[in-house]
Amino acid sequence: MFAKMIEYNANRFWSVYEKAEQLFEKLVNVGNEFENWVVLGQVDLESLITKHFKQAEDWENQIKLLKVKGRDAEKLPSEVKLECIIVSTSAVKIAVDDMLQRLFDTLIWTLRYSINNEIHDINRFLNQAIEVLSSRPQSVAEIADANQKHIEFGKFNKELKKMLDSIEEKNVLLRSVGGSGAEQLPIVLKLWEKFELMLDSHQLMIKEQVETLKSNVKTRLKSLNDEIEKLFVRWNQFKPKNELFDDDRNALLGAIQFIKEKRDEFDELQRKRDALLAECEQFDINKSEMPLFDEMEIDLKNCESNWLLYEQFNVGLQEMANEEWILFRSKTYRFDEYLHEWDDKLKSLPAAHITVRLRKDIDQLKEMSAGLKYCRGEILSSDHWLMLFRILGMPKGTTLEHLRFGDLLNVHKMIIENLEALKNLNERAQGEVTIREAIQELELWAEQAEFVLIDYKHSNGTVVKIIKDWKDALNSVKDSEALLQSLKNSSYYAQFIDKTSIWETRLAETEQYIQWMNEIQRKWIYLEPIFGRGSLPSEASRFNRVDIEFRTVLNGYLFIFFKLFII
Incomplete structure (x- = not known):
């Protein structure tokens, strides 16, 4: 049955599709009515207003226009009927209301910001200007500068009056739409009144200061004359x-x-x-x-x-x-x-x-x-x-x-x-240095002096170290004695006599000990082979005691024996 319905009514489908397309076209155009309302959400309102709004009427005109737009927004439908389709516009209306409120808040904020910013600039200028007008010039250059500043302040004061009038107009508007005005405005107005009073009396102050400076110069001239007179008298x-x-x-x-x-x-x-x-x-x-x-x-x-x-x-x-x-x-x-x-x-x-x-x-x-x-x-x-x-x-x-x-x-x-x-003093020091160096040379010689030794084979087969060059040892001692003797020719010898007398005694004794030791070793070398072969048995025990003692000295202490002699 349904198949036949399509077959029998095919010529009517064209009008159905045509009406559907017309309906969808109307549906698309429903949004066009709200485009102008939502454009506020696409711009930076703060920057735009701050850049282009200068006078109170700029804000006032926009606030009035905003109220008209608010009433128009209330008339926007909550829904739109298109035959069998119903389009709800409640969300759009809410968004439009939010945008209008945001625009109002932005207008109030930028108006307050504009007033406060201008008040701050004027307040800073007035404080600086009052400080300049309060200072008393101390020289002609400062007086000329003060006069120039007076002219500049006089010209700027007219412009300042216009700026304050503009701020007051903005403040009246702010109180009427925002509930409260700028708190700093009365303070700035009083400061401006003070500035005008000081500006009016500034020229009179300059004239008085010129006379004061002239009197000061004359006083300083008199003081300078007194100073140069005092200096001149003291100098002479x-x-x-x-x-x-x-x-x-x-x-x-x-x-x-x-x-x-x-x-x-x-x-x-x-x-x-x-x-x-x-x-x-x-x-x-x-x-x-x-x-x-x-x-x-x-x-x-x-x-x-x-x-x-x-x-x-x-x-x-x-x-x-x-x-x-x-x-x-x-x-x-x-x-x-x-x-x-x-x-x-x-x-x-x-x-x-x-x-x-x-x-x-x-x-x-x-x-x-x-x-x-x-x-x-x-x-x-x-x-x-x-x-x-x-x-x-x-x-x-x-x-x-x-x-x-x-x-x-x-x-x-x-x-x-x-x-x-x-x-x-230098000759004495040089002489004392010579003696001191000689004594140090003796001390060094005493530390380094040693016997030259050779090996001697004992009859019992052992090897003993004996002294070889007795002549060298004796000559070394005699050289030291000669060095010590040469010091006596110095006129500064007396103060070193304590040290030199000790060395004289040491060297004399050392020379005697070496001679005795030489004689003992020579006799021992002669007798040791004789008793070693068994000759003279009656004296063997006595020689053996001497032999043991002598070899003990040679083997154990000979390397330090020379030093013992000297020291």
Whole structure:
């Protein structure tokens, strides 16, 4: 039956499919009605509003439009009937309501953000401007800068008024739609009122400050005159006199230090004078005459030209003086070269008190240089160094470890005066070193001296070590005695007599012991073969006792016997 229904009604299917396509087309178009509503969900509302909204009316127009759109959204159907199909639009309506609410919240937030941001910028400007207007300029340059700032603030104040009016309009709108306005706005308005008051009185303050600065300049001019007068009086009273050239080196260095200190004080006053004269010109104040400056400048330069030459000489000297003596003593040629350079330099300079004094010092230092070879001290012991320090009158506690070339420079006169004593000290040290080395040589010989031994075959078949070269051993002892005897010719022998007398006794006894030992060994070598063959049986027991004792000495102790003799 169903098959026949299709067959009998085939001509009607075309209209059925046509109506179905029309229905689906209407169904597709149902969404077009909501496209304009959901477009809000596709944009960044915060960035868009922040970028394009500036005035209160921008937000106000959008809020009004939003209310209209809200009423239109309420009229949207909850469902759409298309013949046999019902399309529910409730979810879309809910989404549209959410988007409209989000747009409203964004408008309120961006409006509040715009107000707060502008308030922050204005507040920062006002605080900085008030700080500038509160400060009192201390110079003409600062006054000019303050006037320029006053002009800039005056121009900007008109623009600032417009900005504050705009902020107030936004704040009124914010209170009407958001419930509360910006809390910082009243504070900024009060700050602005303060700024306007200060701006109005700023020019008057500048004029008052100019008069204050003028009065201050005049006061400082008077004070400067008093200072230069005091400095000039002290300079004339205490400046180094030519008589000082006869004093010692430290007195001259003290005078140079005084000149340098007064130069520093004078230069500082000159800087003050130059600054004050510049301010006088800026404030149109009559410049007062200060003749003492010129007078002292001339006198100071003359004094420097006479005295600072000595400082130049001392600077190079001080570089060497700071070096440790144990390092510098091998480089004293630098000291001689330096003195020679200055000697040549003085020959090219005109005669003056300072050149005469320098030549005198250089001559003394040359004399001292000749005595430095006696202060080198490579051969000096610690006791000798203490004696050298006493000869030169150096302070107690002076040690070689901390001795510097400058310490010797400080006692250069003592070196010159005690040249013979220093020479004698070095000769004594050299003599004592010779004796000390000789005694050490004896001690070393005593440690190393040994007998030369050979093998001797005993009649019983055993091998015994006997002494071979008695002559060499005796000669070695006699050489040591001769060395000891030669020391007696030294004028410094007396202080070593305790040690040398011991060695004299040791060597004399050693020579005697070796001679006895030589005689004993010679007799033993002669008698041992005789008794070994059985001859003289009546004396055999006595010889056997001596034979055993002698062989015990030879076999067990001979290698140290020589040392026992000496020690």
